[in-house]
Amino acid sequence: MQVWRSYWGLWGLVFATTAFVASCVGKVSGGRSGEGGGGLVAEATVSRLSHWEWEQTIRELFGLDGLSISLVSDPLSGKAFDNNQSALRVGPALWRDYQAAAETVAERVTSDATLLALLAPVDASRTADERATAFIETFGLRAFRRPLVASEVTARRALFAQGQALYPELDPFVAGVRLCLESFLQSPYFIYRTETHEASRDRSKDSLSDWQTASRLSYAIWHSMPDQELYRAAEAGELSAAAGIHSQIERMLDGPRTAASVERFFEQLYDADQYQHVQKSQAKYPDFSAEVARDMHAEFLKFTDNVYQLGGGLRELLTSTTSFVTPRLAGIYGLDTTTLPVPDADGFSRVELDATQRSGLLTLSGFLAWKGTDSQPNTIQRGVFVTRRILCQPLGNPPEAAQGASFADQTTNRARIEALTGPGTCGAGCHGLYINPAGFAFEHFGAMGEYRTDDDGSPIDASASFEFEDGPASYVGASQFSQLLGGSLQAHACFSSYLLEYLRGREGGPEDAALVENLARSSLAGASIRDLLAAALVSATTGTELTTGVEL
């Protein structure tokens, strides 16, 4: 949890709990980052494209595919999303990669007459110089996401003219295009989105140009460059007005390109990519295989997409019982493979899961298996994930004494967890209030996510009480717990803050408290994810104008 959240009175419990709990959470500014907020100048004005954004942008710029290009991975920042600017730097290794990538792309494009003609159409009415200038201006606008200034055009015309000498084996025009493409793709104006505030020194006014607004919208929604319609709107000056922005947001959200971005949001927020790497004991789970792990990942994507497409919100993510299974997954859910509905093209059948057992994404096989050891449920990891990622409840790091601690010989998983971390142990604080209660809700699920009615012959106890910020709540089992989460303002606020973070590429600050609360209350009241996106986008695009009242 970040400093800025302490400004939100609803979360006062964080300060009101006992000293022991305070030591559990460490400083209140801990949680999932803690370093993001705290300053009034929080918004980056220069944002490097994430690798995914870079890739999307190259595809869009050239209609290009099938190249083998590699970029050195960005550091693992511990942040939820890979577009978080705090980790995106250009060091020597990445610069070398950018250089190589630019040369490769330029070579490919200029070696393909069709691709080249798209960038620099042949026009018999123009001289070669005029054609070169037209190419520089039109491509430059798309690459830099704004019109080039005169000096930039002049500089690239000079570079274009060197083409013949530096690529003597090529046609002079092709050579000039190739050199210019190399320079465009290595320019900081391509690698970074730049949002400077020349018109106003007052950051709170967030005075973006229409071109910058087009880029911000495009990278927030699509994580790629603006399309022609956005460029048209920018050129027409329509993005200086709220109505123009609203209109574009609606158009973009309704378009086909948004789904991939939403999918990526869910995948990163819930670390679902990890599902593919799950491994299980062959002795205990002989049917488990890498294919099962991949099915789990695909199931998650289909589940979240279904919720999104049907206009669901966070509550539905946490409570829906509609899922998608392959025959390999069916057994985990106790489904009869012979009666599965007709599968989709990917081999997944749409099914309704037993609502007494399952409720939402936390009861899907992927999450439960990922947060399981090779043969046992991993109660603590399940609890930690829910506490941090669903509720944004800060937790400190485990004490050193916990490193290497091993379970005793109690008969049930729950008894072993309690013996290690329960009352009277050093872990009683964090575990007693948050981690263990959240984890115990899933006691009915084994290491592969299968529902179980006993734990090696002993009865299962899935009852617990979780210390939500607005008070404790008791439940029995994952379905009840997920229902509680779906009705928790804390969970909706957590989700809303992550949504904003994803759209902006940075964590929020104190100035976002009102907006987050507004979004959270709307989400709790039933707003769809799409509508939350629209509201958050309006704010992310227009700055502080709408932070005091987003109408959904």
Place this chain on the structure above:
Amino acid sequence: MNRRHFLRGLGGCLVALPLLEGFRADGARAQGTTFPFALFMRQGNGVQQATSDGEPERFWPSFAPGPIDSERLAADSSRALSELAVHANNLSIVRGIRFNDPVNACKHSGGGNQVLTAAGASDDDCNSTLALGESLDNRITVQLGTPGDEPLTLFAGRKTGYLDEVLSYRGPRELRPAERDPFAVYQELFALSQLAPDEFSRLQLRRTSVNDLVREDMLSLLARRDLSLEDRARLDLHFTSIRDLETGISALTTDEQVANLQAAASHLDDDAFIESVVKLHCDVMTLAVASGAKRAATLQLGAGPDDTGYEIDGVRQPSFHQISHRADVAGAVDLHHKIDRKLLGLFKYLLDKLAAYQVPEGTLLDHGLAVFVSDVANKFHDYENIPYLVAGRAGGFLKTGLYVDAGGVTNNKILNTIGAAVGCTNTEGKPLDDFGDPSLEKGFITDLLAGA
């Protein structure tokens, strides 16, 4: 190095990427943009240190083991290690290291066998012995790199056909050949070796032209007054990266510099060029680790017995090997000491490069290690008190600013320490503590461990 691949897999042909083939890696581990690395520079013939027959001590510090700083090391000017005074804060001087296998053969051979392997030597004839285990540069590359990676194995000086390469082993008895030509190494590193000289020259010209324009763009962006400090720092790093990759390697950006590098290739057997070649190798090693192309490299100065005639006091001297044995060379003790200083000066050149190279998380020296070793100890070529100078912190794993007496332990412990610092592990997944001969006592030089 972990790289993510883009723009592939949706059909269309797969176009080879000409400049990255040399260091592409799928599925490798990664945590950041700069990876811990280890570079080893090796001196032959031992250093001029005190011996049982009364030779004076002129290598190790005159003060007792403990903390060191630049001022203290510089003030110890009679000792060769004062050459590294400016890097004292980044340096740990380790004495009290020995080789385990006495090797009943020629010391040069056995020393080279053991210095980076901590393995025994084979029982072949004198000067034909081979290490019975892999060297640490190999272990680092194999364990931390991508399958198929090879460490960078470099050599400066004349080969004599008599105990030439001695350092890098793929495994027992598998001595790895070294590359002497820094230009060839550079071309190989960046997959340019297939380019004809004129095409290479044109590539450099194109990059210079493009970079000039990119630099203009960057400067125009940096000129904006409304950039936040954080954004400015981010762009500065980017700008520095462009500049360093152009000029950090002190060649390759102009025709003249390329010509110099190419010229060195025709003087690899000329003692007068050895220092230039060493520096070019240092440039290439720096670039290799900065770009993530390599995780480990060795640079051997001279052959097993280094017969280079170094220039001392403006005079080309006789063979260093002769000098080291005090064989009919007037003033040999002084000359040996001065050669020690010269070679430490070349190590300082490498440290200067690494320390000046900014990467996102600091300097290269903050993230990796540069190690200077002599594969025999002194004029007798003993195996006791072998010098190991360890510079860098490997991302905070090691302490620096220390003069340590390890107390006569076998060299597997210093190699364990170096290997663990850059991320190597034992079979249990714990920090590497069992490198080399399995009969040796496991463990580290604990005084060097930041967490100790």
